[in-house]
Amino acid sequence: MAQAQLDISLAALKANWRALDSRSAAGVQTGATVKANGYGLGAGHVAHALASAGARRFFVAMAEEGTAVRAAIGPDLPIHVYGGHMEGDARLISEAKLTPMLNSAEQLARHFEALPGHPFGIQLDTGMNRLGMEPAEWEAVAAIALGQGPKLIMSHLACADEPQHPMNAQQLAEFKALTDGAGVPRSLAATGGVLLGRDYHFDITRPGIGLYGGQPFAGAQPVVRLSIPVIQIRDVMAGETVGYGNSFTATRDMRLATIAAGYADGIQRALSGRATLWAGDVPCPLVGRVSMDLLTIDVSAVEGELERLDLLGPHQGVDDLADVIGTIGYEILTGLGHRYARRYI
Numbered sequence: 001m002a003q004a005q006l007d008i009s010l011a012a013l014k015a016n017w018r019a020l021d022s023r024s025a026a027g028v029q030t031g032a033t034v035k036a037n038g039y040g041l042g043a044g045h046v047a048h049a050l051a052s053a054g055a056r057r058f059f060v061a062m063a064e065e066g067t068a069v070r071a072a073i074g075p076d077l078p079i080h081v082y083g084g085h086m087e088g089d090a091r092l093i094s095e096a097k098l099t100p101m102l103n104s105a106e107q108l109a110r111h112f113e114a115l116p117g118h119p120f121g122i123q124l125d126t127g128m129n130r131l132g133m134e135p136a137e138w139e140a141v142a143a144i145a146l147g148q149g150p151k152l153i154m155s156h157l158a159c160a161d162e163p164q165h166p167m168n169a170q171q172l173a174e175f176k177a178l179t180d181g182a183g184v185p186r187s188l189a190a191t192g193g194v195l196l197g198r199d200y201h202f203d204i205t206r207p208g209i210g211l212y213g214g215q216p217f218a219g220a221q222p223v224v225r226l227s228i229p230v231i232q233i234r235d236v237m238a239g240e241t242v243g244y245g246n247s248f249t250a251t252r253d254m255r256l257a258t259i260a261a262g263y264a265d266g267i268q269r270a271l272s273g274r275a276t277l278w279a280g281d282v283p284c285p286l287v288g289r290v291s292m293d294l295l296t297i298d299v300s301a302v303e304g305e306l307e308r309l310d311l312l313g314p315h316q317g318v319d320d321l322a323d324v325i326g327t328i329g330y331e332i333l334t335g336l337g338h339r340y341a342r343r344y345i
């Protein structure tokens, strides 16, 4: 079979959740962000595993993502929607029992009108200027909103992966100023915020990337392994060219493996000529261009049989691969393609 194998360790995922949970005090509830299909790994599988590890609250980006999570975790645990209550979402929010985090006075009005009495939360902007009500807007609607009993008030940190950044303390102070005395559970910390320490934890944390083995959680266990089968091996002589555009010329006699994955699988074309794959413990450079379904790898250093090469695994995590092309582990994970044979371990 030519399908690459994506192994997803639910054991590592659960261990990462427990490790992040142990960073906050016993009274702080550690939730789980499972947006973007569980950071590309399968929202249903991921949410089910995290619930079994002890997660009691889930977060998605948009209402459509809530359905799969609801099916996986059963009817009782809350699922919050960062994008809030969008036009046309009422039925989905009601059927999947979602808790929209209302981002504006407009969303507040929409929610109260469409689904009176249905649980909701509030998202405030404390300086990131992405989602949430501005302080003045919140001041105008706070009495009405609080009168309806929000389940959670949250905000999001812009620079939590840089512990020394003054923005963290600034947003913390702003969040307190806006919410002290509200009498509603509060959440400020994603993965980075959990690692900033207890001042940032409030009542509920909502880590994402750290669960999936990514930075800034340096202690995370790797969750994914991507292993790509060899279709063909050939010997080329010094001076021969390889792949589209003749972009690689062999500098010596070498042995090349053609393997079955490419940019259609989320292996970005920008990795052309730059990535390293691994045959067990032997590093093997990618040569020439990444094409849609195939990669060409210099396997001259490999002795004996060769059936598969790892792009992600014990020698190269999502952040290592991200560094090669100046992106972040989040983008590598969420870009994982749909042609892989996924195996949950």
Ligand SMILES: *Cc1c(COP(=O)(O)O)cnc(C)c1O
Pocket: 033, 035, 082, 156, 189, 190, 191, 192, 206, 207, 208, 209, 210
């Ligand atoms: C994505 C997201 C999270 C999770 O962030 P990580 O950095 O992956 O832990 C938490 N809160 C909000 C608002 C988000 O958009």
